[in-house]
Amino acid sequence: MAIVAIFFGIFLFLLSVRFGAWGKLPGKNELATFHYYRASEVYTADSVLIGKYYLNDQQPIPYENFPEHLINALVSIEDERFYEHSGLDYQSLLRVGFKTILMQDQSSGGGSTLTQQLAKNLYPRKERNKTNLIVNKVKEMIIAKRLENLFTKEEILGHYLNTVSFGGNTYGIESASLKFFNKPTDQLNIEESATLVGMLKATHSYNPRLFPGKSTDRRNLVLQAMLNNDFLSQIEKDSISALPLKLDYREFDHDEGMAPYFREEVRKILRKWCEIENENGQNYNLYTSGLKIYTTLDSKMQQLAEETMAIHMSSLQNEFEKSHGKNAPWLKNKALIEKLVKRTESYKKLKKLGWDDAVIMDTLQQKRTMTLADWKGEKLVNASTVDSVQHYMKFLNTGSLAIDAQTGAVKTWIGGINYKYFKYDHVAQSKRQVGSTFKPIVYTAALETGISPCTYFSAQEVEYENLKGWSPSNSGDKDEAYLNYSMEMALSNSVNTVAVKVLEKTGIENVIQQAKNMGVLSELPKQPSLALGTGELYVNEMAGAYASYTNNGKAVYPYLIQTITNRKDSILAHFEPKRSNSFAFSKKTGQIMLEMMKSTIDQGTASRIRTSYKLKNDIAGKTGTTQNNKDAWFVALTPKLVHVSWVGLDNHEIGFKSTSLGQGANAALPLFALWYQKLNRDPEFNVMTKARFSKPDATVLELLDCEPIKRDGFFKRLFKNPNKKKAKRFRSGSKS
Structure with a gap:
């Protein structure tokens, strides 16, 4: 009787999730018409991608742009029965139920299919306590079944690879490929595909830039899975596994990369352009509409100009500091230093709270760990806000x-x-x-x-x-x-x-x-x-x-x-x-x-x-x-x-x-x-x-x-x- 009651309770719980008691589930129309956020891209006149504007760094691409070995690697390591199930892998669910839950064997792996993972990509979990974890799992199962009814297997793989997170606000395989290997997805080789697919289990722990050793081990595990599923021969697997990890890392950060001041000026122009166009009935969003901006900049000339600037300005800075010597204004001119401190946001915030000038200055002289930069790079130092002002006020x-x-x-x-x-x-x-x-x-x-x-x-x-x-x-x-x-x-x-x-x-x-x-x-x-x-x-x-x-x-x-x-x-x-x-x-x-x-x-x-x-x-x-x-x-x-x-x-x-x-x-x-x-x-x-x-x-x-x-x-x-x-x-x- 107790078993019947338990199963009946489970049945009622599933029905309650199905009919929205734990939050509304997306219907078929919503699932069929979802839109990607697409980063807008900035190109030079010679077609070099130099930057992006985005909420999420995401650049969806069609299924045809995915190399076959990328799909094989993904399916092998994440969902080897992907082409056989209809959204739920009951064999994996049974394994999880018995080994992971009953026997507490955490090494047995998860039971989510790629379709369920796609559901999680599209509708990220908001709360992570145990009760909500179960609700979220059930929701993802229901959404996965609906996705399988709406899309082909190829379309599901395409949506998954275009939405999956690679950490650091990078979403989708195209953005990840450009970030870690500085090439589009269709140019990835087998070992590069295996490296990126390997990241999906834990995007931080297997980040190839931060942890190259762990990333290489994980890549080789993906290659082993490809061998197990007959996508690679033993010879291919062994030869590729022996290759060193080679990255061509490129962060599309607003503060970093080529021509950041230029990109910021372009961004200002584009925001005004979007506003004018939207007033005329368009619907452009600089950060989500996937615009492509072709600029007048020459990438090679810009690169040479930046190299020249660094060489000349670092040398001139050294001469400049030597010429002022020990009586430099950033060392001795207390009135000027105080004047510049009063321009800082830290000072203005405390002043707005009604603090006395003497108290503010005393507070801003308290030292803490901070990063200061010079021509030799960044370094962690123990310094105060006043120290920081003195440090940066001297730079040409x-x-x-x-x-x-x-x-x-x-x-x-x-x-x-x-x-x-x-x-x-x-x-x-x-x-x-x-x-x-x-x-x-x-x-x-x-x-x-x-x-x-x-x-x-x-x-x-x-x-x-x-x-x-x-x-x-x-x-x-x-x-x-x-x-x-x-x-x-x-x-x-x-x-x-x-x-x-x-x-x-x-x-x-x-x-x-x-x-x-x-x-x-x-x-x-x-x-x-x-x-x-x-x-x-x-x-x-x-x-x-x-x-x-x-x-x-x-x-x-x-x-x-x-x-x-x-x-x-x-x-x-x-x-x-x-x-x-x-x-x-x-x-x-x-x-x-x-x-x-x-x-x-x-x-x-x-x-x-x-x-x-x-x-x-x-x-x-x-x-x-x-x-x-x-x-x-x-x-x-x-x-x-x-x-x-x-x-x-x-x-x-x-x-x-x-x-x-x-x-x-x-x-x-x-x-x-x-x-x-x-x-x-x-x-x-x-x-x-x-x-x-x-x-x-x-x-x-x-x-x-x-x-x-x-x-x-x-x-x-x-x-x-x-x-x-x-x-x-x-x-x-x-x-x-």
Whole structure:
């Protein structure tokens, strides 16, 4: 009687689960129409996958993409009677019932079929106590039976392999294959398939990157199962088992991998695109819709740029720290350190709670275990929040960008030295004073207003009475007061006193309008110091403006995305280059300016391009260094590319100790020069590196055919005191 009561109770329990007393079960319609979450993928222009946007890293693929040996490995180790049962393997259930439950033999294995595991993948268990474990098991059995009625065996295997977890928020065999072997599923070999299938028993314990020994043993167990099920011969099994585990691990982490700053900027653009499209009746989700984003980035150029950045910036950082020595601001400037501590989230949270400043600072000086990073890598240390601020405030940062000179397509994008620790993007987010890299815009405006390139300007320092005695100076000796520079010589040697005089003669308003015509959107100061680059611009803004010199006078606007497609590669959006509709300056002016900036490279402030780096390519450009050596710039123009680089610190309060270290030619120029050396060594880039500028018109060469410098005559030198500044009033737009 008791046995009947027990079986009756079990029967009632099963019915209660079946009819939803323990939670609603999915019906046939729901099961037949379930949708995968699909990660959106980001590709370079040369079709290299560089990143994903996802809630779950999942990329479902069709059954046809599964190699036969992958299916054989899965069935052999996880469900060898898969093709014989209809969702439930009663033989396995009996084994579990007697051995595992009654005899407490945990080594007997589980009784779940692949179909039941698919049910668990689709409807993950929410609670894990013993009562709910039984309920969940029964639910999965019922769902498994329904799945078997709805789908073929191949479809069930496909759904399973597309939904199963491989740990670390990685779902599905395609994402796992790309992560651990950097190849799509259809290219997996037998040992790689066996490794991934082996992970499914315990994704952490058998993770091949973390525990290669355990993973290899598990892989070989899978191979043994394949032998037992006649999918491998003994010879094949033995030879494959003897192979070492070889990974090509690639984490698709937002903080890691190629071009993280670029990918973040692409993400921002895509979010706005999705919002606009959804307002028009579409239903796109950047993280679940499986979009494919084909960008303008060149993967090889980007890789070389990142390698160059690491080499140069790590070396420069070492020199920078040595130059400041024991009295460095991150060691001695208590007021600055406290100021930066007050910008931290830790400080703001405690302040919001009403804590006193002294108590907050005392709390933030308490040490704990944390990770700090430098150019040697990450390390665990015992440090406080204040220690962390002092550690990171000393780091030089950078922003560099290379664009197609004619279209504005972004080829390389480096927003900083380490995205994980420095999220601020110095290409698209950071506006910094541009220093002497603004001077070409001043000289362009001068030419457009009719000033001849062979007009001479005295280099003598002037004290402007109506500007509170403002007196821009040069870095040369006092003898410069006797010199008169042609515009070409003044620009190539970045003579400050001349730049201000050219601005004065041209007119501030004319210069600002010229900048706007060249694509500068940021507001510029209506001050004479504009000639020395006190205006603040973005790196990408500067790149677009300079591109007008190589693009027949038309500015371009850097763009990042070419096309957006759905998972079937049907085009959803196509992005065209953004060019200015009007000419920023005449053809003649453009040719003159290009010749002037070639002189900057050949014999001016950027001559180390030729002398130190031995680059013989056609290159024009301009260096820039701001006051107190806070910002170092270099802009390079080639027939095919525009490259802009900036180097400085996130904290404006700290600068380079000396101009020799912090000038644009030393701090920023190598980011281009070292990178271009790498391009020169690769024949793949010959179309860019071997390109030549068009020859200027003969009339342009005639206009530039004058002595670069004229020295004052004897009597003028006799009555001029080089140690005395000339006093005058600044008259913008004057003709004197």
